[in-house]
Amino acid sequence: MIAEPTYTLESLSERLHGLSNVDALRTLADLFPGEVVFSTSLGYEDQVITDLILANDIPIKIFTLDTGRMFSETYSVWKKTNDRYATKIEAFFPDRAAEEALMTEKGPYSMYDSIENRKECCGIRKLEPLNRALKGQKVWITGIRAEQSANRQSMPQLEWDDAHSLFKFHPLMDWTFEDVKQYVKDNNVPYNPLHDRGFVSIGCQPCTRAIQPGEDFRAGRWWWEDNSKKECGLHSHEETFKP
Helix, strand or coil, X not given: CCCCCCCCHHHHHHHHCCCCHHHHHXXXXXXXXXXXXXXXXXXXXXXXXXXXXXXXXXXXXXXXXXXXXXXXXXXXXXXXXXXXXXXXXEEECCCHHHHHHHHHHHCCCHXXXXXXXXXXXXXXXXXXXXXXXXXXXXXXXXXXXHHHCCHHHHCCCEEEECCCCEXXXXXCCCCXXXXXXXXXXXXXXXXXXXXXXXXXXXXXXXXXXCXXXXXXXXXHECCCXXXXXXXXXXXXCCCCCCC
């Protein structure tokens, strides 16, 4: 049996350097067959990546985290995406017992009471399901862009995620918001109609609002909190290392 090649952060970065997004995604799928996944929130950026994957028949599994608090418009674009590409986006839900205990003990809006409560809710509804979705995978594709927040400006396009022991690849890292919108328009990609109402980043309904002209991109997420704390933990950036 031929041993599976081992890639370091440096060597994999070199393999991907200079490739188009489609070629980079295809290369990752070829290097790690059946072990590359894309997590979609069904927002603008993620719809672009979904199109890149499915329109080009790249064998990368697509999943979403259904927190149980999503907008009806998000479910609508989910259905339109499945219909458009004849696909089935895989759903991961929160652990039922943990969700029931949270709702019983603290009620449906505990996130407004403290940052600790909000992070507890995110942990139950997002982080635990994400851990299950990423188990056994080698590469995690995301829709992160550098201009989305100060925290994300320091992220490289390819990084090592120590918490999940896999590579993370952000194909749209250097794209602008205008680049994203233009791609969606040019390729007639299904998108969430909330984007047309000022929602640039769409998460759970109780924790997301539209932003006003001139506001920061992340201002509509957890708007009652300090800007420096506006991450749910899915993409908190820690210093990377070479495995």
